[in-house]
Amino acid sequence: MKGRVISLLTAITFAFSVEATDTLKRHLQEGEFEEILLLLKEKRAIGSISREELIILARANLGLGLVEEAKEIVEELLESNPSDQEALLLKAEILIEEGYYKKAKKILKKLPPSPRKNYLLGVLYLNVGNTSLAKSMFAMIPETAQEKRFSRSLLKVYPEFTGYLTLSAGYDSNPTVTPEFIAGKGSVAYKTEGNLTFNGEKALIRGRISYTGYRTVEDFNTLRSTLGIRYLFGKLFIPALVDYVSLGGDFYKWQGDAGFGLFVGETALSFKAGYQNYYGVQRDGPRFSATASYLFTTPTWFVNLSVSLGYENVKSADWKNYFLYPYFKTAYEKGRFIADFKGGLAFYTFENTGGRRDNFLILSPSLKVKIYRLIKGEFSFKYSRNYSTVEIYRYERSEVYAGVGGVF
Amino acid sequence: MRILLILLISVSSILSVEVGKVEDYRGRVDLLKKDHLKGVLLSKSGISLEVGDILRTKRNGYALVSFIDRSKVELFEFTRLKILGYREVNLQRGIVKFEVESLKDIKGFKVRTPHVLIGVKGTVFWVYVFPGFTRIVVQEGDVEKVYKFSIREKSWEQVGIQPEVFIREEPFSEKPPFEAFLEVRLQ
Numbered sequence: 156m157k158g159r160v161i162s163l164l165t166a167i168t169f170a171f172s173v174e175a176t177d178t179l180k181r182h183l184q185e186g187e188f189e190e191i192l193l194l195l196k197e198k199r200a201i202g203s204i205s206r207e208e209l210i211i212l213a214r215a216n217l218g219l220g221l222v223e224e225a226k227e228i229v230e231e232l233l234e235s236n237p238s239d240q241e242a243l244l245l246k247a248e249i250l251i252e253e254g255y256y257k258k259a260k261k262i263l264k265k266l267p268p269s270p271r272k273n274y275l276l277g278v279l280y281l282n283v284g285n286t287s288l289a290k291s292m293f294a295m296i297p298e299t300a301q302e303k304r305f306s307r308s309l310l311k312v313y314p315e316f317t318g319y320l321t322l323s324a325g326y327d328s329n330p331t332v333t334p335e336f337i338a339g340k341g342s343v344a345y346k347t348e349g350n351l352t353f354n355g356e357k358a359l360i361r362g363r364i365s366y367t368g369y370r371t372v373e374d375f376n377t378l379r380s381t382l383g384i385r386y387l388f389g390k391l392f393i394p395a396l397v398d399y400v401s402l403g404g405d406f407y408k409w410q411g412d413a414g415f416g417l418f419v420g421e422t423a424l425s426f427k428a429g430y431q432n433y434y435g436v437q438r439d440g441p442r443f444s445a446t447a448s449y450l451f452t453t454p455t456w457f458v459n460l461s462v463s464l465g466y467e468n469v470k471s472a473d474w475k476n477y478f479l480y481p482y483f484k485t486a487y488e489k490g491r492f493i494a495d496f497k498g499g500l501a502f503y504t505f506e507n508t509g510g511r512r513d514n515f516l517i518l519s520p521s522l523k524v525k526i527y528r529l530i531k532g533e534f535s536f537k538y539s540r541n542y543s544t545v546e547i548y549r550y551e552r553s554e555v556y557a558g559v560g561g562v563f
Numbered sequence: 564m565r566i567l568l569i570l571l572i573s574v575s576s577i578l579s580v581e582v583g584k585v586e587d588y589r590g591r592v593d594l595l596k597k598d599h600l601k602g603v604l605l606s607k608s609g610i611s612l613e614v615g616d617i618l619r620t621k622r623n624g625y626a627l628v629s630f631i632d633r634s635k636v637e638l639f640e641f642t643r644l645k646i647l648g649y650r651e652v653n654l655q656r657g658i659v660k661f662e663v664e665s666l667k668d669i670k671g672f673k674v675r676t677p678h679v680l681i682g683v684k685g686t687v688f689w690v691y692v693f694p695g696f697t698r699i700v701v702q703e704g705d706v707e708k709v710y711k712f713s714i715r716e717k718s719w720e721q722v723g724i725q726p727e728v729f730i731r732e733e734p735f736s737e738k739p740p741f742e743a744f745l746e747v748r749l750q
Contacts, residue, residue: 185621186643186656187593193600218643220655220677251695252677275694282695304622305641305693308658312691312698 179211183218184301191215206232210241217248225249244271251279270300277306284452286313287359287385291418294357295389310356319350321533323558329550330367330375342369346556357387374403385416392416394425408433412442423448431467440469456487475506493523493531514542529562581611582649583630590640591621617645620657634672635662647675656692663687 175194182190195212198204204212213228226249232242243262250259256279263279266272277292293306328341348365364380377400384395394416401407412429425446432439444465451458463480482499501515521535537554585592585608593602597615605626612618612628618638620626626638631649638644642657651673663672663683674681674690676697681690687703 185591186619186641187602188643189595189617190601218656222677248694254695256695278694301622308639308641309691309693311658312689312700 176205176207179208183211183214186218188215188218192219206239210245213242213245217245217252222249222252240266240269244269244275247275251275251282256283268295270296270302274300274302274306278309281309284457285421285450286354287423287450288418288421290356291387291390291392294387307356313354315354317350317352317354318563319352319560320563321346321348321558321560323347323533323535323556325535325554325556325558327367327369327552327554329552330369330372330377340372342371344369344554344556346558359385376403377401390418392418392423392425394427396427396429406433410442412444421449421451423450440467442467456485458485459483477504477506478502491525493525494520495523496520509545511543511545511548513544513548516540516542523560526559531560533558533560581613581631582646583612583628583636585610585612585618585626586629586635587627588625590624592624592626592638593619593621595619612646614646614648617643619643632666633664636660647673651675654690654692654697658689658691660689661687 179191179194182188182194191211192215195204195208195215198208199212209228209232213225213232216222216225216228225245229242229245229249232239233246236242243266247259247262247266250256250262259279260276263272263276273292273295277289277296280286280289280292290310293303293310296303296306323346325344325346326341327344330342330344331340344367346365346367348363351362353360361383362381365378367377367379369375379398379400381399382397384393386393392415393413395411395413397409397411399407399409408431410429410431412427414425414427416423416425418424423446425448427444427446429442429444430440431442442465444463446461446463448459448461450460460483461481463478463482465478465480467476467478469475478501480499480501482497484495484497486493486495496519498518499516501513501517503513503515505511505513517537517539519535519537521533523534524532526532533556535554535556538552540551541549543549585594585605587608588605591604593604594610594612595602595617597613602617602619618626618628620638620640620642622640624638624640624642628636628638628644630636634650636644636652637660639658639660642659643655644657644659645653645655647653650670653675655677659674661672661674661683663686665686671682674683676690676692678692678695678697681697681699686701689700689702691698691700
């Protein structure tokens with residue numbers, strides 16, 4: 156009884172305060188939800204509460220985990236004004252809290268841009284495992300908004316640096332690739348691969364280096380390193396990729412691409428320009444490509460579909476190459492097992508080469524089994540085949556590896 | 564010592580006894596005592612915590628709490644932690660790191676969130692609470708894993724898969740070198 160009288164008196168006194176709303180907003184920012192309830196519950200009961208105060212009360216209820224109370228207020232607000240943006244933001248937040256992501260997304264997409272909208276969309280994407288899109292939403296929140304700090308806290312759930320090392324042994328049916336050169340000569344192969352990822356707030360940097368040694372065709376021992384960067388500016392991003400391959404020390408090639416990209420809904424579009432350089436052969440020149448990539452994720456599986464259109468112009472060799480490259484990758488995690496499957500088809504047209512056309516196919520399933528702590532057993536198979544109108548360029552290749560990998 | 568702890572567990576939920584204290588804090592942190600209407604900003608370390616108390620960190624706030632069993636809890640900014648009992652807390656929102664002491668014959672440490680109840684024995688783990696999900700990252704004591712709990716599905720899922728979005732196996736990265744290599748070798 157005494158508590159009720161105190162809170163009623165507090166509410167009445169508060170109702171006449173000119174700084175009332177500012178105080179409530181400060182309490183909300185500071186997470187002092189109990190104080191808000193103390194000030195507004197009685198005020199609501201006596202019917203003198205404003206729309207703005209109702210929204211603050213609903214947010215305080217939600218902050219305290221009182222979802223049903225928050226829902227009731229939101230319904231009340233939407234009944235009087237179905238397009239009340241603050242109420243719709245709250246409704247979306249409640250739907251996220253309850254796991255109804257599609258419904259929440261539908262509401263949020265219709266609302267005008269605001270820090271809260273971007274924050275909630277980011278949380279939504281984070282909840283379904285699409286970290287890159289979540290980060291792009293968070294990147295659009297201005298530094299001054301409180302949601303920026305919340306978003307930074309959320310991203311701390313992912314480690315900034317992750318290293319992964321794999322050692323494996325296997326068999327390659329055709330490491331020399333072209334049957335005409337060393338016809339179908341297979342070899343036992345040993346492979347080591349290291350991956351290092353930096354997963355920052357705006358930058359994602361992934362480096363990969365691998366070395367494959369062949370027992371019978373040492374000239375084809377392969378060193379490959381790749382560095383990929385993506386830097387976010389809200390919905391825009393800068394993609395860059397550098398790839399270096401050398402075979403047995405006699406041959407190397409590198410290529411570098413950089414450009415710009417943007418997220419359109421859940422699809423990432425990118426446009427890149429680059430240069431390729433081949434040691435020993437005249438195949439140096441500029442390259443251009445455009446890629447559309449769609450990523451569908453849940454925390455335990457994802458599908459990434461992409462299509463690239465590209466063009467290489469090699470003046471020194473007097474030919475041009477157009478290519479189309481659809482690619483997909485999917486993975487599923489269940490208990491101790493992670494199964495993934497990736498594959499692509501590429502179509503090439505070479506000009507000034509007597510009408511040469513190539514169709515390239517790559518399929519690669521793999522299975523990882525968690526053995527102990529962060530150590531996994533890995534089994535992979537890769538099949539690649541090139542169909543060409545010119546016989547010398549036709550080849551088939553199968554690679555099978557078993558190994559062990561672990562986080563370091 | 565063990566008998567004393569068992570006794571404390573039994574009485575902590577019904578009596579106002581100290582179950583831990585704020586060892587250290589930085590920035591603005593306040594304590595809302597049980598049955599109080601307003602929180603009071605901390606002005607010194609060593610404040611004792613009782614059942615029903617709520618510790619709230621503000622922007623840039625941080626607090627280190629030690630429990631009687633020597634378990635340690637670190638609260639980062641914008642976090643609300645309610646003491647429900649000896650070895651039992653309710654994390655309403657925010658990020659908290661738990662270092663839980665394992666004690667024989669004594670039940671594990673319980674963490675409630677708006678979405679889930681987590682019970683642990685002797686481990687270091689982080690709990691993140693944000694709209695829709697609670698995530699737990701186990702750092703020591705078991706495998707380093709990230710779990711999430713879905714209210715709707717009412718189930719735990721391990722969060723592990725992160726897609727490689729932008730580094731792909733590209734045929735034009737693989738095919739031409741070998742093709743070019745052939746040209747070199749045939750010359």
